[in-house]
Every structure is written in C-alpha cells, then in structure tokens.
Amino acid sequence: MDKVFQNIKGKQKMRNIKENIELYLIMLPVLIHIFIFLYIPMYGIVIGFQNYLPGSPFIAFDGSVEWVGLRHIIYFVKSIYFTRILGNTVFLSLQLLVFGFWVPITFSILLNELKNGFFKKIVQTGSYLPHFISTVVVAGMVISFISTDGILNKLIVFLGGEKKDFLVDPKYFPSIYTMTNIWKTFGWSTILYLSHIAAINPNLYEAAKIDGANRFHRMWYVTLPSLLPSIDMLFIFAVGGLLNSNSQLILLIYNPALYKKADVIGTFLYRSGIAGGQFSYGTAVGLFMTIINFTLLYSANAITRKRSENALW
Amino acid sequence: MRMTGKNKNKIREGSMLVDIILYIIAGIILLITLYPMYYVLIMSISDPKEVTAMRVTLYPKGIYLGTYKLIANDVKMWRSYANTFFYVICVTALNCLTAVLGAYPLTNKSLIGRKWVTRYILIPMYFNGGLIPTFLLMNKLGLYNNRLSIIVPAAVSIWYIILVRTYFLSLPSSLRESAFIDGASHFSILFKIYVPLAKPILAVVAIYSAVGIWNSYFEAMIYLPNEDLHPLQMYLMRVLIQQTVNLKSLVKDEAELYISLMLSNIQLKYAMIIFTTLPIIFTYPYFQKYFIKGAMLGSLKE
Numbered sequence: 001m002d003k004v005f006q007n008i009k010g011k012q013k014m015r016n017i018k019e020n021i022e023l024y025l026i027m028l029p030v031l032i033h034i035f036i037f038l039y040i041p042m043y044g045i046v047i048g049f050q051n052y053l054p055g056s057p058f059i060a061f062d063g064s065v066e067w068v069g070l071r072h073i074i075y076f077v078k079s080i081y082f083t084r085i086l087g088n089t090v091f092l093s094l095q096l097l098v099f100g101f102w103v104p105i106t107f108s109i110l111l112n113e114l115k116n117g118f119f120k121k122i123v124q125t126g127s128y129l130p131h132f133i134s135t136v137v138v139a140g141m142v143i144s145f146i147s148t149d150g151i152l153n154k155l156i157v158f159l160g161g162e163k164k165d166f167l168v169d170p171k172y173f174p175s176i177y178t179m180t181n182i183w184k185t186f187g188w189s190t191i192l193y194l195s196h197i198a199a200i201n202p203n204l205y206e207a208a209k210i211d212g213a214n215r216f217h218r219m220w221y222v223t224l225p226s227l228l229p230s231i232d233m234l235f236i237f238a239v240g241g242l243l244n245s246n247s248q249l250i251l252l253i254y255n256p257a258l259y260k261k262a263d264v265i266g267t268f269l270y271r272s273g274i275a276g277g278q279f280s281y282g283t284a285v286g287l288f289m290t291i292i293n294f295t296l297l298y299s300a301n302a303i304t305r306k307r308s309e310n311a312l313w
Numbered sequence: 314m315r316m317t318g319k320n321k322n323k324i325r326e327g328s329m330l331v332d333i334i335l336y337i338i339a340g341i342i343l344l345i346t347l348y349p350m351y352y353v354l355i356m357s358i359s360d361p362k363e364v365t366a367m368r369v370t371l372y373p374k375g376i377y378l379g380t381y382k383l384i385a386n387d388v389k390m391w392r393s394y395a396n397t398f399f400y401v402i403c404v405t406a407l408n409c410l411t412a413v414l415g416a417y418p419l420t421n422k423s424l425i426g427r428k429w430v431t432r433y434i435l436i437p438m439y440f441n442g443g444l445i446p447t448f449l450l451m452n453k454l455g456l457y458n459n460r461l462s463i464i465v466p467a468a469v470s471i472w473y474i475i476l477v478r479t480y481f482l483s484l485p486s487s488l489r490e491s492a493f494i495d496g497a498s499h500f501s502i503l504f505k506i507y508v509p510l511a512k513p514i515l516a517v518v519a520i521y522s523a524v525g526i527w528n529s530y531f532e533a534m535i536y537l538p539n540e541d542l543h544p545l546q547m548y549l550m551r552v553l554i555q556q557t558v559n560l561k562s563l564v565k566d567e568a569e570l571y572i573s574l575m576l577s578n579i580q581l582k583y584a585m586i587i588f589t590t591l592p593i594i595f596t597y598p599y600f601q602k603y604f605i606k607g608a609m610l611g612s613l614k615e
Contacts, residue, residue, distance in 0.1 A: 020425050022499045023418040027430070028416035033469040034437060041442025041450055078333055107342065113335050125598050126343045129350065132597045134528035136546045137586050140553030141349055144579060151352060166609055187346065191608050215331060248531055252540075252554050273445040286443040 041255065048072060048284035054277070072284035082267060086243075086292075089264040093242045095174055100182040102239060104189035109223055111190065112197050113215075127187025139252035140179055141168050143167065170261035173254070177262070180253075181246055200226045236304050240297025243289055265289050350594075357381075357584035361575040378575065380584035390585070392541065393548035400463045400544055401526045406521040407468040407517050415469070416477035417503045421489070438471050451536060462536035463544070467526065473518045476610055480514040481507060483546045517607040520600045527593065545589055552585055560585065 024031075044058050051066040052058075059065065076082055107127070114120040130138070146152050146166035153163045166172045200222065208218050247266020254262035265285075273282020356364055361376030368374060384390065417575040418424050419431055441447075447466075484507070492502050508515075530546035539542060540551075552558045560581040 016423060016425075019423060019499065023421055023424050025498060026414055026503065027418045028410050030469055030474065031430075031433070033411070033435060036454075037447070037450070037466050037469070038437035038441060041446035042437075042440060044442050044449060047446065047449070054452075109431050110335060110339060110342075113332075114339060119336070119339075123339045123343045125601065126347050128597070128601055129594070132345065132524065132528075132593050133350070134530070134546055134549075134593075136528075136549045136553065137590055140582065140586060141353060143554065143584065145349070149367065151367075151370070154370075173588060183346065183349075183449075189610075191605055195609055232344025243406070251531075252550065269444055274448055279445050279449060282445045283443065286445065287501065290440075290443065 043117060045283060045287055047280050048287050050280055052280040052283075054279065058174065068280075070284075073288050074282045076281070076285050076288065081263075084260070085263055085265055085268050089243050089245050092174055092177055092245050092264065093238075095178050096181055097238050097242075099178055100186070101235070103182055103186045105193060105224075107186060108190040108193035108197060108227075109219055112220070112223060124187070124190075127190070129187070130184045131188035131208060133184075135248050136252060138180065138184060139249060141255055142176065146172075146176060157170070167255065168257045170258045172259050173261040177246075177250065180249065189234075191228055192234070196227055196230050197223055215231035232304055236297070236300045240293070242296055243293040322536055330344060350590075353583045353586050356474045357580060357587050359580075361577065361580060364580045381588065383560070383581065384584050384588050387560070387563055389540075389558070390545075390548055390589075393543050393545045394589075396460075396543060397527060397545040399460075401523050403464045404467045404526045405522045407464070408470055408473055409518055409532055411469045412473035412477040412518050413503065413508055413511065413515070415474035416481055417499070417507060419474075419478050420481040420486075421499070422486075434471055434474060448535060458539050458542070459536075460542055463526075463532055466532070466566050470522070473522070476518060476607065477511060479610060480511060484510060513606075514610075517603045517610070520603045520606050524593070524600075524604075528557055549585065549589060553582055 016280060048056055049067060049069055049072075051068055056064060068302060111120065111124060114123070144150055148163060148165055148167075152166070157163060164172065204222050205218055208222055213221065243265060245264045246268060247264055247270070250262055250264055251267050254267065269282050269286050272278045272285070274281075352370075355371075355373040356369050357380055358376055358378060359369045359373045360377050361379075363369050363374040392500045415434065419427065419434075421427075424430070442450075451462055451466070456465060488506060489502055491592070492506060493499070497505075526544075526545065530544070530550055533542075533544050537547070540547075543551075547551055548558070551562065559578075561576065561578065564576075
C-alpha cells in the first residue's frame with residue numbers, strides 16, 4: 001500500500017516538474033526581455049561612480065575603469081544647476097498641484113449632477129480629447145498660440161493689454177506649463193473619481209434627503225467624502241511625483257531663453273547626458289534625483305498613514 | 314459611458330435654476346477644452362488672406378482647402394505615416410503576445426517560486442536604471458539608428474502583463490484544471506482556451522499600446538537620427554517645433570506659386586496638425602471605453 005502511494009506521489013512529482021518546465025518556457029521570452037532591458041540598465045548605474053568612456057564595459061577589473069566615487073554628485077550639488085533644476089522642478093509640480101489637483105474632483109462632482117443623456121456624454125467625451133492628442137501636437141499648438149503674433153497676444157491686445165513675448169520671457173513659463181497640463185489631463189483624471197461616485201450607495205442620498213439635506217449638502221457630505229480615499233491616493237502620488245515634471249512636454253516648448261524657469265531634471269538629464277554625451281555625470285545626477293524622489297514618496301505615504309487608512313503600503 | 318450610465322445617485326429634484334447654471338458651467342468648460350483644436354481646424358481651412366491677417370477666431374472665413382491638397386503631396390509625411398503604422402502594428406502585436414505569455418504562468422498555483430517570479434517582474438516598475446544606462450545598452454546592442462530600437466524595448470510591458478494576469482485570475486481555474494487532467498499541455502490551454510476568452514482585455518492592451526506608440530516621440534528622438542526611419546511624431550516635431558521642414562517647398566506647380574506667397578506657414582502647420590491627428594480624433598470616441606476599462610483595472614490595488 002505504501003509503495004503504491006509512493007509511486008503515485010513520485011509520478012505526481014515528475015508531472016509537476018514537467019509542468020513547471022513548460023510554464024517557465026512559456027514565460028522565458030518575457031523574463032529574458034525584462035532582464036536585458038530593465039535589469040542590465042540598473043546595473044549600468046555604476047557608471048555614475050566612474051569616468052565612463054563610451055564603448056568600454058560597465059565594469060572591468062583590468063584597471064581600465066576610473067572610479068571616482070561621489071565626485072559627479074558633489075560636482076552637481078555645487079554647480080548652479082542643482083538649486084535651479086530642483087527649484088524649477090518642485091515649483092512647477094507644486095503650482096500644478098495647487099491649481100490642478102482640485103479641478104478633476106470638482107469636475108466629476110459637476111458631471112454627477114448632470115442628468116444622463118446626450119449632453120453629458122458630449123461633455124465627458126469632449127473633456128477626454130486632450131488626453132489623446134500627442135505631446136508634439138500639443139507643444140506645437142502651445143508655441144504657435146503664445147508666439148508674438150499668436151492668438152493669445154491677439155486676445156491680450158483685444159482686451160487692451162500689451163503684447164508679451166512669452167517665448168523669450170521666462171517668468172510666464174510656469175503659467176503656460178500649468179495651464180497646458182491641466183487642459184491635457186483634467187478630463188481624463190475624472191474617470192477614477194466618477195467610478196467612486198457611481199459606487200455610492202443610493203440609500204445614503206435618500207437618508208440625507210430625509211434628514212433635510214439640500215443639494216449642496218449632499219454634494220459636500222455624501223459625494224465628496226466618498227472620493228476621499230482616491231483623493232488621498234492620488235495626493236500621495238502627486239507628492240511622490242514632485243520631482244517628475246512633464247519633461248517630454250517641456251523639452252519641446254522651452255528654449256535657452258527660458259532655461260532659468262523651465263529647465264527641470266528630465267530636460268537637464270537629456271541635455272547633459274544624451275545630447276551632451278556626459279554619460280557618467282548624467283547617470284549620477286539621475287540616480288541622486290531618484291533617491292530624493294523616493295524619500296519624498298516614502299514620507300508622503302508615512303504622513304498619510306498616520307492621518308488615515310488610505311496609505312499605499 | 315456605461316459605468317455612469319448605471320449611476321442612480323442623481324439628485325433629481327431641486328430648483329431648475331441650479332440645474333441651468335450647472336449645465337451652463339459644463340457647457341463653458343466643454344467649449345474652452347475644445348476651442349484650441351477647433352481654432353486649429355478653422356485656421357487650416359480658411360481663406361489664406363484672412364488667416365494671414367489673423368481675422369479668423371470663431372468660424373472659418375472663406376473656405377480654402379488648398380493647404381490640404383499641398384500636404385497630401387508631402388512624400389516625407391507619407392513615409393513617416395507608413396513608419397508609424399509599421400511601428401504600431403509590430404509593437405501592438407508583440408505587446409499582446411508577451412502580456413499573455415507573461416501572465417498565464419503567474420496565475421498557475423503549481424508554479425514553483427511564483428512569489429519570486431512575480432517580484433522579479435514587479436521590481437522594475439519601481440526602480441530602473443534611468444535614461445542614460447538604457448541608452449548605452451541600446452548602443453551596445455546595436456539598436457541605435459535601427460528600426461528595432463522602437464520595437465524591441467517596447468515589446469514587453471510589465472503593466473500589460475499585470476492587467477492580463479488580473480483578468481486571467483478572474484476566470485474559473487477549473488477551466489484550466491479539467492483541460493490539464495485531460496492531458497492538454499499548458500501551451501495549448503493558453504492559446505486554445507485562455508486567449509479566446511481574453512479578447513476583452515487584449516482589446517484594452519492593444520488600444521493602449523497602439524495609441525501610446527502612435528503618440529510617442531521621445532524614443533525616436535534619442536535612437537533614430539536617420540530621418541527615413543522617423544515616425545509621424547518626429548516628422549511633426551521637425552515641422553512644428555524645430556521648424557527644419559519648410560512646408561512651402563511643397564509648392565511645385567507654377568500656377569500655385571502665387572498662392573504660396575499668401576499662404577502662411579501657420580496655416581500649413583495647422584493643416585498638418587489636423588491631417589495627422591484626424592485618425593485619433595475620429596476614433597477615440599469609439600475606443601475610449603477600452604481606455605476607461607484599462608484605467609479602472611490599473612488603479613485597482615493588488
């Protein structure tokens with residue numbers, strides 16, 4: 001009896017191993033791809049501590065690699081770029097957070113108040129349009145709108161103001177950046193909020209109505225609180241992303257005249273690292289910023305965890 | 314949109330005035346949102362004289378479609394259009410395939426080391442080597458200035474794998490187990506049972522992937538110096554941003570030369586924007602529901 005049992009067990013084991021080999025074979029292309037394109041670059045970070053020469057291996061033990069330790073990071077922190085880039089990045093993100101964060105929340109509450117029908121559908125679909133327009137087209141439109149003979153200046157003149165050179169004067173850049181980003185994202189960001197509103201138990205509204213709550217009371221005391229968990233979550237993401245500006249957009253809109261206000265981490269990395277060929281320096285700067293970014297996200301999460309139960313981890 | 318269509322939490326009573334105000338606000342927001350695109354459209358089809366004088370603001374003044382006729386003759390644009398189609402088709406197909414291949418084994422409880430493999434796949438979502446090490450790697454692999462630089466790195470997306478895995482987990486596991494007991498291999502279970510059932514989620518992956526590749530420019534800017542390989546967005550960048558392409562040079566016909574004197578660069582650029590964005594503008598109202606589905610699934614906490 002025992003023997004038979006062992007036999008079955010053994011067969012099962014064999015079968016299990018065969019099954020696993022097949023499953024791993026199915027995954028193999030994906031696992032190899034992830035290793036090559038995502039893990040090897042992680043290991044490539046070591047060049048941030050070297051004077052890397054293009055073409056040489058990332059690590060060699062024949063003494064051909066010149067290790068410089070933290071020299072690149074120290075050089076960066078001491079340069080004028082550190083405060084400028086960090087300042088610009090944080091300023092642009094904060095401004096976007098202050099002016100943009102509440103827009104989709106308000107808009108989704110507004111949408112919820114409209115009766116279901118053709119009009120609501122049009123408003124919703126229309127608000128998604130900017131999300132699907134490519135960054136290059138958006139940047140091209142922004143540049144032509146704000147140029148000296150563009151429509152924005154035409155409007156300013158029409159209202160009695162004076163023409164402004166938005167593409168040369170850096171002080172306008174943060175507002176342009178903020179407005180463009182809000183325009184591009186506010187509609188799309190309502191999706192998450194709307195799904196939470198749709199999940200509210202209708203009895204809550206009924207109960208509030210019986211208790212004498214009017215329309216605005218119900219928006220404020222029923223709809224808005226139901227959004228708090230997602231507001232918390234997105235707020236953590238926003239704070240954690242303070243160092244992630246939309247550099248793909250900035251890269252297209254800015255020009256050397258605007259660097260003072262427009263140069264951010266992503267654009268600096270591209271300019272010095274890729275376009276300028278300072279591979280080691282760029283890598284070190286990128287790594288340093290990633291570490292600061294991670295600290296930010298971690299702190300934001302810790303604060304949220306203390307305040308409520310909606311922390312990410 | 315279906316999910317709000319079912320929403321019964323409407324506040325139906327209340328004064329008409331409040332309703333009217335809310336509708337007006339929503340209408341104004343809609344107009345502001347759509348105006349930039351609308352402005353580009355009416356500028357591109359108006360009479361060149363009116364456009365040059367900047368007299369077009371609310372509606373097209375005098376219809377002139379010559380700009381589109383010129384642009385339709387732009388060989389470089391068509392080449393970049395073709396390139397974009399090629400990239401979109403390759404990457405989308407590969408994304409669907411790798412998402413399925415990566416997701417299926419992870420849903421199988423008998424997979425030894427499932428926890429570790431899942432971690433191995435998830436870690437790069439939080440940490441990555443960054444721009445420059447990736448760039449150097451691509452150079453070493455010989456992908457610089459090669460069409461494959463757009464296709465190969467984009468072939469696998471962790472996010473799509475997670476999306477498909479979540480979907481597979483929602484399918485009853487008895488489906489797989491009974492087929493397995495009947496002697497079917499995992500490979501045939503995956504492609505004969507799971508993939509046909511996964512069509513809804515594969516539609517989401519395909520559309521995300523296609524729109525993403527259609528709209529991206531950064532990879533091409535970094536890896537493709539050869540203009541013949543450029544996707545549409547890079548061509549647009551040269552036209553709209555770097556302004557290294559002069560659309561007026563498209564005028565070949567002597568008889569049209571006099572028009573080109575009046576035709577402003579801005580009108581040609583706007584026509585180019587409309588011409589290259591039309592495929593998205595016309596189709597997104599139909600595929601937005603897949604996008605919304607993806608956004609909802611992606612926001613679920615694992």
